[in-house]
Amino acid sequence: MNVDEFVKAFGERFPEAEIRVSENKQPHPKRRVWVEIDREKFHDAMKFVKELDPKAQFSIIIGMDAGDRLLAKYHLEMFWEEGGSLSLVIGTSVPKDDPKLPTVTDIFPSALPYERENQEFLGLFFEGIPDPRRLFLPDDFPEGIYPLRLDETGIKPEMVKNAGHPYRMGGEKK
């Protein structure tokens, strides 16, 4: 399935989704499909992607703080067995006062570490996640602080340490 066929098939199944195709020349010509879809339809959309290509490779979830909403972009590489794979970025967003997404680990089991990462770093929570433990943050890291948040739940200024430049330290003493 090529880019145009995918856009057609996906657009017919989810007419309300925003679909865009980008094209870059460097470092090698590649067309990439970008999908934006509501969270209510998101789980179905991921299921559909898996049906289109049962061997789709799940790459990563990138979460982002965009003011009053949290964005999540899921990167997948599809139809790689046909050569010249199709690169898909499927995104959704949630309001900050209800930061919940359905887990996709039932469809792509390898999404688990990225969901755990987004839970602890961004405070974006996944309903039905089979293993909600922290992945990277230390166990003594305070609850309710999400390092990648840009708002008041992010890192506090007093948590940021600078190991000091000798010129600065001398300058402060004077």
Next chain:
Amino acid sequence: MRIPPTLSAVLSNLFKKPATNPFPASDPVPTPEGFRGKLNYDVEKCVGCRLCVMVCPAGVIEYVPEVRKVTFWLGRCVFCQQCVDVCPVKALEMSDEFLLATDDKYNDNLRWFKEDEIEELKKKLEEQKKAKGAESQKK
């Protein structure tokens, strides 16, 4: 018993010279051309443009506003050479010095342009200013 497949290699290596460099009894392996060793700073040439402060990824460089120069603490340098490439007046260059071990992280060898040097330059600049002021009054 099975003969180990490495046996012939081991036996023939027993009769070869060791391929090691017995430093410090000998000189270290020579550095290649373009080697990135300890940073050298030429205070005279520096025009205080602060470009090096901006590109340094490791927080080595601090701007000294009173004398419009920069000061370095190489204890943090990652030898990326970005400051050398960006300096418009070639006040910075990388030497081939790499034996930089020390028991004090603020060792003089790891610092360029220290407090006393800054003070000295400050005095010199003030004197120059005074001299200039006196000259212009004479005119």
